Amino acid sequence: xxxxxxxxxxxxxxxxxxxxxxxxxxxxxxxxxxxxxxxxxxxxxxxxxxxxxxxxxxxxxxxxxxxxxxxxxxxxxxxxxxxxxxxxxxxxxxxxxxxxxxxxxxxxxxxxxxxxxxxxxxxxxxxxxxxxxxxxxxxxxxxxxxxxxxxxxxxxxxxxxxxxxxxxxxxxxxxxxxxxxxxxxxxxxxxxxxxxxxxxxxxxxxxxxxxxxxxxxxxxxxx
Amino acid sequence: xxxxxxxxxxxxxxxxxxxxxxxxxxxxxxxxxxxxxxxxxxxxxxxxxxxxxxxxxxxxxxxxxxxxxxxxxxxxxxxxxxxxxxxxxxxxxxxxxxxxxxxxxxxxxxxxxxxxxxxxxxxxxxxxxxxxxxxxxxxxxxxxxxxxxxxxxxxxxxxxxxxxxxxxxxxxxxxxxxxxxxxxxxxxxxxxxxxxxxxxxxxxxxxxxxxxxxxxxxxxxxxxxxxxxxxxxxxxxxxxxxxxxxxxxxxxxxxxxxxxxxxxxxxxxxxxxxxxxxxxxxxxxxxxxxxxxxxxxxxxxxxxxxxxxxxxxxxxxxxxxxxxxxxxxxxxxxxxxxxxxxxxxxxxxxxxxxxxxxxxxxxxxxxxxxxxxxxxxxxxxxxxxxxxxxxxxxxxxxxxxxxxxxxxxxxxxxxxxxxxxxxxxxxxxxxxxxx
Numbered sequence: 001x002x003x004x005x006x007x008x009x010x011x012x013x014x015x016x017x018x019x020x021x022x023x024x025x026x027x028x029x030x031x032x033x034x035x036x037x038x039x040x041x042x043x044x045x046x047x048x049x050x051x052x053x054x055x056x057x058x059x060x061x062x063x064x065x066x067x068x069x070x071x072x073x074x075x076x077x078x079x080x081x082x083x084x085x086x087x088x089x090x091x092x093x094x095x096x097x098x099x100x101x102x103x104x105x106x107x108x109x110x111x112x113x114x115x116x117x118x119x120x121x122x123x124x125x126x127x128x129x130x131x132x133x134x135x136x137x138x139x140x141x142x143x144x145x146x147x148x149x150x151x152x153x154x155x156x157x158x159x160x161x162x163x164x165x166x167x168x169x170x171x172x173x174x175x176x177x178x179x180x181x182x183x184x185x186x187x188x189x190x191x192x193x194x195x196x197x198x199x200x201x202x203x204x205x206x207x208x209x210x211x212x213x214x215x216x217x218x219x220x221x222x223x
Numbered sequence: 224x225x226x227x228x229x230x231x232x233x234x235x236x237x238x239x240x241x242x243x244x245x246x247x248x249x250x251x252x253x254x255x256x257x258x259x260x261x262x263x264x265x266x267x268x269x270x271x272x273x274x275x276x277x278x279x280x281x282x283x284x285x286x287x288x289x290x291x292x293x294x295x296x297x298x299x300x301x302x303x304x305x306x307x308x309x310x311x312x313x314x315x316x317x318x319x320x321x322x323x324x325x326x327x328x329x330x331x332x333x334x335x336x337x338x339x340x341x342x343x344x345x346x347x348x349x350x351x352x353x354x355x356x357x358x359x360x361x362x363x364x365x366x367x368x369x370x371x372x373x374x375x376x377x378x379x380x381x382x383x384x385x386x387x388x389x390x391x392x393x394x395x396x397x398x399x400x401x402x403x404x405x406x407x408x409x410x411x412x413x414x415x416x417x418x419x420x421x422x423x424x425x426x427x428x429x430x431x432x433x434x435x436x437x438x439x440x441x442x443x444x445x446x447x448x449x450x451x452x453x454x455x456x457x458x459x460x461x462x463x464x465x466x467x468x469x470x471x472x473x474x475x476x477x478x479x480x481x482x483x484x485x486x487x488x489x490x491x492x493x494x495x496x497x498x499x500x501x502x503x504x505x506x507x508x509x510x511x512x513x514x515x516x517x518x519x520x521x522x523x524x525x526x527x528x529x530x531x532x533x534x535x536x537x538x539x540x541x542x543x544x545x546x547x548x549x550x551x552x553x554x555x556x557x558x559x560x561x562x563x564x565x566x567x568x569x570x571x572x573x574x575x576x577x578x579x580x581x582x583x584x585x586x587x588x589x590x591x592x593x594x595x596x597x598x599x600x601x602x603x604x605x606x607x608x609x610x611x612x613x614x615x616x617x618x619x620x621x622x623x624x625x626x627x628x629x630x631x632x633x634x635x636x637x638x639x640x641x642x643x644x645x646x647x648x649x650x651x652x653x654x655x656x657x658x
Binding site: 063 | 233234235236292294295296329332333336337340341343344347348
């Protein structure tokens with residue numbers, strides 16, 4: 001958690017989209033930005049990229065206010081996937097409250113998925129976080145492409161871990177909201193007891209998730 | 224982020240004052256005032272003024288109050304006041320002001336984030352590099368220490384080995400002397416044996432002579448007739464077999480003297496060979512030393528080896544004399560050991576004005592090319608385990624080194640091996656003199 005100020009009634013959460021290079025982390029954020037209602041979310045900030053590759057990170061902030069007046073800001077980040085940017089990944093991962101691991105479904109990327117997941121586990125440990133307890137969802141992206149890892153194989157591999165696995169085609173917008181919904185649900189479960197969100201602040205899980213994931217009304221006027 | 228560590232966290236909240244400075248905001252507000260606004264200010268969410276430029280004007284009122292966002296969150300308000308009559312222009316001015324500030328906030332935030340993460344990454348990489356370097360230096364130091372110790376240990380071990388080798392050389396010399404002593408004992412024992420046996424015989428003979436002489440003394444006192452005396456004496460002479468005894472005495476005596484002289488000669492050779500009683504360094508004629516060695520070995524050579532001498536006059540060299548005999552003894556014994564039951568050993572010497580060259584050649588199997596470098600090494604032997612120490616040629620090599628000489632091995636002219644001792648003897652020095 002980045003910040004929790006009881007007097008100011010302010011909480012800042014950090015969620016991270018992790019995964020191998022070119023698996024579609026930024027695309028996920030672009031789609032969230034596109035699909036979710038403007039109300040309660042900020043602008044997507046893409047930090048200097050070269051040739052469409054993220055070298056720093058992207059940021060999409062969300063806002064909501066609990067019935068108690070607690071203002072919650074959720075900052076969603078992507079990390080650069082390329083192996084060489086490991087130090088940046090570590091910096092972004094610091095003090096995060098949840099991770100969405102975006103895997104590439106292409107058969108040829110099987111190895112880099114595992115390498116990146118190993119990297120996530122190691123970097124979490126190095127930044128003082130535990131992969132066993134941190135809210136974590138896995139998204140297998142690019143389901144629209146041919147030569148994909150069969151879904152049954154994916155389920156067989158990941159089901160024993162208990163980590164929620166979602167199928168997506170981020171470029172078509174499919175599975176993106178579902179992934180984010182699953183992640184923020186887990187995040188709520190993780191922080192609810194400690195910060196008494198439901199009990200003291202009157203914020204139920206359903207409300208928390210709904211506020212963060214309301215799909216844009218087609219009729220809403222652009223600002 | 225502070226200088227002493229990584230306190231910067233991606234996502235840390237920013238205050239508007241972190242992102243905008245007076246030089247960013249004031250010129251914009253000033254511009255609005257210049258364009259006709261009475262008051263242009265930026266207030267935070269609680270209404271407190273952050274930046275403000277105003278020209279107090281009567282009758283002005285607020286005409287615009289617009290939100291300014293940071294990361295999508297309203298953080299301040301842009302407020303502009305002025306004459307109500309110019310409300311429309313002033314509102315447009317306020318919107319312009321808001322867009323300019325918004326752009327500035329966005330760009331400053333981006334710049335700040337990229338700079339900070341860049342610095343973080345660089346700093347972290349640098350710190351990791353430092354750690355790696357420290358580790359490397361540590362391991363380098365470890366290896367250097369190890370290497371230094373190793374050198375020391377090798378030195379110590381080499382020293383020990385050298386001592387052991389010197390000790391072995393000494394032992395080998397003693398062993399050679401022991402073998403020699405055994406041969407020589409046999410050599411002395413032989414003449415000594417027959418000399419003693421002769422002396423015993425002579426003792427008996429002398430007793431008979433005594434009896435004969437006693438007989439004469441007793442008979443002469445009685446003064447018998449001469450004819451009777453001669454007859455009785457002849458009978459006694461025959462009784463004592465003095466005829467044979469007289470004939471034998473001469474042989475026995477000369478044989479015994481010969482035997483004694485042989486013993487005397489052996490002792491003289493041995494003394495000469497071992498150079499007992501002699502000065503540490505003296506002029507030495509290598510031919511003489513070669514002859515002495517041959518005569519000391521005569522019991523091993525006799526009836527076995529044929530010695531061919533091709534000796535030319537040599538200048539004397541000044542050295543401890545036993546060194547030369549050590550070289551020759553070991554070379555000749557080497558030839559005897561390796562060259563079958565009846566070898567021919569050719570010893571030759573010559574002086575070409577710069578070098579003395581003494582060679583010992585045999586007609587044995589020779590030394591294979593690939594072994595020539597090794598045969599002078601201590602413990603190298605081609606003989607079965609237990610029968611050779613491998614030290615003989617090493618001792619000869621050591622002795623040659625002490626004479627500032629070398630030993631090489633080549634093929635002998637008639638097959639077999641030729642060991643050549645070469646000692647540099649420049650012409651002219653006072654102690655060099657052709658004998």
